[in-house]
Amino acid sequence: MTNKYMYFIANWKMFGGLGTLNSVNKVIKFLKTFKKSKKIKIIYCPPNTLINLMSEKFIKTSVEVGAQNCHESMSYVPLTGSVNPSMLKSVGAKYVIIGHSENRQSGETDKLINLKVKAAIKVGLKVIFCIGETLSQKRKKITKKILSKQIKLGLNKVQRTKNVIIAYEPVWSIGTGVIPKSRELLKTIDFIKDKVGNNKILYGGSVNPKNILELKLIRNIDGFLIGGASQEAKKFIDIIKKTYN
Numbered sequence: 569m570t571n572k573y574m575y576f577i578a579n580w581k582m583f584g585g586l587g588t589l590n591s592v593n594k595v596i597k598f599l600k601t602f603k604k605s606k607k608i609k610i611i612y613c614p615p616n617t618l619i620n621l622m623s624e625k626f627i628k629t630s631v632e633v634g635a636q637n638c639h640e641s642m643s644y645v646p647l648t649g650s651v652n653p654s655m656l657k658s659v660g661a662k663y664v665i666i667g668h669s670e671n672r673q674s675g676e677t678d679k680l681i682n683l684k685v686k687a688a689i690k691v692g693l694k695v696i697f698c699i700g701e702t703l704s705q706k707r708k709k710i711t712k713k714i715l716s717k718q719i720k721l722g723l724n725k726v727q728r729t730k731n732v733i734i735a736y737e738p739v740w741s742i743g744t745g746v747i748p749k750s751r752e753l754l755k756t757i758d759f760i761k762d763k764v765g766n767n768k769i770l771y772g773g774s775v776n777p778k779n780i781l782e783l784k785l786i787r788n789i790d791g792f793l794i795g796g797a798s799q800e801a802k803k804f805i806d807i808i809k810k811t812y813n
């Protein structure tokens with residue numbers, strides 16, 4: 569049982585079936601079965617194509633909407649296929665995930681991530697800033713070094729850091745069903761807290777309705793970023809309910 573104010577963020581990625589109006593309606597249906605609480609912040613990060621629709625549907629609720637990435641440009645430029653933070657904000661996004669390991673793996677550097685964070689903050693979005701080590705980095709015991717570097721470079725000269733939420737997502741845990749040992753996770757989150765001060769720190773990586781019973785006991789976690797298990801509206805809500813029961 570926790571009494572803390574916690575974040576629950578659904579990362580819908582490009583999962584099959586989640587790009588439709590139907591998937592948004594299912595979320596609305598389940599949210600209605602859920603008792604609102606001042607202790608909970610729920611954020612859905614759907615594909616960009618659904619941000620507008622979702623934020624309109626959520627208008628009378630406390631649920632907010634975020635994007636999964638953005639371009640680093642603060643102005644409107646001729647770049648085919650790109651979407652900048654102002655455009656996301658104009659359709660109702662309040663948050664944006666930046667630095668997700670899937671995007672780091674496809675070539676996003678710390679420098680680019682830093683530009684994206686600055687652009688998003690500048691236009692007034694809150695940033696869900698992802699960091700995490702790979703399995704080989706963990707085996708080499710360089711997790712702390714990697715996290716320090718990602719924080720230092722990714723948040724370099726970022727203003728209004730209170731608008732940054734950190735999501736610690738060990739890469740080896742994303743989508744694998746494997747989560748870190750509780751003691752290990754507690755220590756890593758404490759390490760990150762020491763580096764960033766007052767920012768909220770979330771955990772992400774294979775969170776599901778079963779392992780939430782173990783994860784919710786880790787005292788320094790401020791919430792969860794949830795990928796696979798957010799695909800089903802009921803599963804995501806179950807995770808939230810189990811955190812507070």
Ligand code: PEP
Pocket residue numbers: 579737741742743744772773774775793794795796797
């Ligand atoms: C993620 O990719 O942000 C994530 C947490 O995924 P999953 O829950 O599927 O591991």
